Structure formats: C-alpha cells, structure tokens
Amino acid sequence: xxxxxxxxxxxxxxxxxxxxxxxxxxxxxxxxxxxxxxxxxxxxxxxxxxxxxxxxxxxxxxxxxxxxxxxxxxxxxxxxxxxxxxxxxxxxxxxxx
Numbered sequence: 177x178x179x180x181x182x183x184x185x186x187x188x189x190x191x192x193x194x195x196x197x198x199x200x201x202x203x204x205x206x207x208x209x210x211x212x213x214x215x216x217x218x219x220x221x222x223x224x225x226x227x228x229x230x231x232x233x234x235x236x237x238x239x240x241x242x243x244x245x246x247x248x249x250x251x252x253x254x255x256x257x258x259x260x261x262x263x264x265x266x267x268x269x270x271x272x273x
Contacts, residue, residue, distance in 0.1 A: 180219035227261040
C-alpha cells in the first residue's frame with residue numbers, strides 16, 4: 177500500500193478549480209497516474225478528515241515544450257475531481273489566489 181501523500185500530489189489552484197470548489201463542493205487534485213479511485217477516496221478522507229461522495233478522474237497527456245530548436249514533452253499526469261458529501265466542511269488550501 178502506498179503512502180497517502182504519494183497518491184495525492186498537489187491541489188490544482190486555477191480559476192476553474194476554485195470555481196468548482198465554491199459552487200460544486202468539489203476538490204481538484206493532481207494524483208499519481210496509477211492511483212485508483214478507491215485509493216484516492218481513502219487518501220482524501222484520511223488527509224482532510226471528510227467524507228467523499230464521488231471521485232472522477234481524467235488522464236491528461238503531457239504538452240510539448242520547446243527550448244530553442246530542442247523539443248520534448250512534459251510527463252503525462254492524472255487529475256481527480258473529488259465531490260464531498262453534503263454537510264462536510266470544505267478544506268481551505270487556495271483562498272484569494
């Protein structure tokens with residue numbers, strides 16, 4: 177079993193991520209590419225001490241990056257949308273960005 181901090185890598189703090197957090201009671205995180213929905217659910221419940229209603233994931237391909245004439249790709253990554261149950265307190269990790 178992996179460490180819960182290896183599964184949940186970092187919060188996604190963007191305009192869309194914060195809007196979904198405010199309106200939809202949903203948290204957005206970058207997660208390990210091989211993490212399952214069950215592992216993500218347990219990690220969030222353990223780290224933030226909240227109850228999770230649902231987990232949606234999406235695998236994203238890395239973008240091409242160029243430095244002069246050299247080009248390469250950023251690594252592929254995985255994003256998770258975690259919806260909390262009604263009545264759960266929202267964790268604060270990106271206020272007034």
